Amino acid sequence: MRLSTRIGLAVGLTVPLLVLASGWLLLRLVNHDLRSAEDDHLRARATAVAPEARALLRATANNRPKAADTRERRLFSAALDVGVRVTGPDATFSGGPQPDASVPLPEGTKGPVTVRDGAESWRALSRTITTPGGPGTLWVFSPNAADQAQLRLVRRRVAVTTLLAVPLSGLLAWAVATGATGPLRRLGRRTAGLDPRTSTARLSDEPSGVTEVDELAATLRTVLARYDEQAARTAEALDTARSFSSAAAHELRTPLMSMGTNLDILAAHPDLPEPDRTEVLADLRTEHARLLNLLVMLRELGRGDLVEAEAFKAVDVSETADAAVAEARRRAPDARITLAAEPGPTVHGWEPGLRLLLDNLLANALAHGRDATGRATVTVGVRRAGDQVVVTVDDAGPGVPAEGRARIFERFRRGPASSGSGLGLTLVAQQAALHGGSVTVGDGPSGGGARFEVRLPSTGGPLPAHRDWLIDTAGTNRSQSFPKDAP
Known part of the structure; x- marks a missing residue:
């Protein structure tokens, strides 16, 4: 696989993953911002309707139906776009979008919570109301439908962006990598015909303008120079080995022939007189020492040639x-x-x-x-x-x-x-x-x-x-x- 193709595939796979990771983070941030805005809106509405809810429970506790009706209308008018539920010791009043009365509401909460009723969900905020007739609770509800619609829109856009990023980023990376690897391909064409075994031609020093390619070319020139040096040393070593065998064969012939003659004399005359036998053995020892000395000297000459x-x-x-x-x-x-x-x-x-x-x-x-x-x-x-x-x-x-x-x-x-x-x-x-x-x-x-x-x-x-x-x-x-x- 070509380097440009590898880069294109790598970028084509990496960029969508980055887009997905960025989209997930974006969804989390958008969800947090929408919820924060919605919670702030609930707190503002709870603060606005709390006096009306307190007056409604007070009128109910004093058994003043007409005043209670007036306060109830004012309560719902102040609630505007949120649902309201007021629970007192003697009665419960509710209006606007909110969960069914059968849905249990959490108790003892100090901040907004999410309440679900089947497929629907609301953000709910409670406030405790103190009246002469006993404590009551004010609940303010806001549906999450608008927030979920915005989150779904962001999610779709992230998915579309990811799908578009796969081919576009891969093609763009392949095109950029193809242009960037041009000097490397030219270097490959320049070195393709170099064969140190058959030609003395070597890589010329032509700067490409790309530091890495120039460094690679310098490395190739160094490798070829070392190859030439080692090839020359190998040729010298082969010449030294041939010379060693030739010199050894030439110089060892005479002492070996002399030793062979003395050995033949000893073998042919087992009853050779002691003085003659001693002389032959002395000659053998002398020739043996000469052979050892010659081999040692030849070896040392070879070491000097190859150091x-x-x-x-x-x-x-x-x-x-x-x-x-x-x-x-x-x-x-x-x-x-x-x-x-x-x-x-x-x-x-x-x-x-x-x-x-x-x-x-x-x-x-x-x-x-x-x-x-x-x-x-x-x-x-x-x-x-x-x-x-x-x-x-x-x-x-x-x-x-x-x-x-x-x-x-x-x-x-x-x-x-x-x-x-x-x-x-x-x-x-x-x-x-x-x-x-x-x-x-x-x-x-x-x-x-x-x-x-x-x-x-x-x-x-x-x-x-x-x-x-x-x-x-x-x-x-x-x-x-x-x-x-x-x-």
Whole structure:
């Protein structure tokens, strides 16, 4: 059902009900006013005829028939348009319109009352009259026929008005609603051809002059924009899933084949000598650990590709670095790890991603930053530099050759003696780019070892438009080179 039809029906039903309610109230008010006027008229007539009624009862009590006749004529003449009944100790006099004498009259009333005689009714008012011969009662009556006729007339007019209000109010409301919903229909025609799945056309900003319609159009534009955004994110998620499966299949092939070969050796040679058996089992454990590490790293890359802006908040980098250093000390108790962090440097970032960045930098330093004696000495620094927060990780190892620094952050790039997944520094570069920053590698502060430096803006920024680190092998080197003496 169209909105204009609904409005027309609603108004067409509501207006007659309002007319009936108003008519009922009008009838009550008219009835009250007519009765009040009639009661006032009875009181005036009762006041006017009371002296004549008293004189009539006095003449009757004194046995003066001629005087009584005169007083009776005067009484009826004073009554005019009302009925009068005078009841005394010895006689009753009545004249004018009134109920039959057999109709009982209420006693002890102080105001006008309604007396019914079959289908007819009267308003009646009584007055007590005191005479030497005893008390008497004066009754004044006024028929309700005229009042009832007026009430019936009002009732008929209310009924006619109600019957006319049904079609007229419905048609008028339908016409007004049809005109009022015109902008809404035009908006419907403008949006009917929009299909986000097949077309990039979107709703143009054309004010209609109706606030509600313009607000609805703005809401539709927002919904379509969010649809486009979510569709893009869904496409990125699908690409990430394909990339994950492709990368996992490619990188897991070699360790799985190696594990399969070792398992075949164990199965084919149950009596394998203990030294050889121990060597095969050690290889299996190594490959198993490599597989687990690779899957964990791939999962973390996928999380970074799919993280939303709502997950970003204010993060204290010094606190995050302190937690990462404590965990690294627990895992490598033989290493010497120190932290030099200024209090309170904060960035707008994703806390799990920043912790992942620090964990991987520390893991890389512990794995490749040992000196000639095999001891690892790592220094972590956190400081402010203008509107940036700078994180440095220094080690005492052989350092990174200048020719290899440009590709060290690429996916699956491993050193000659590395047993890792080749994704640790890729995760570092991903998180730096995700936070609008950069990561570089250079010589250590004393000329030996390596220094990894991450620069993050304090205020953050929009998320990168391209975040497919699982498949982008050519573009993962998104670092910049800074001089060793950069502030």
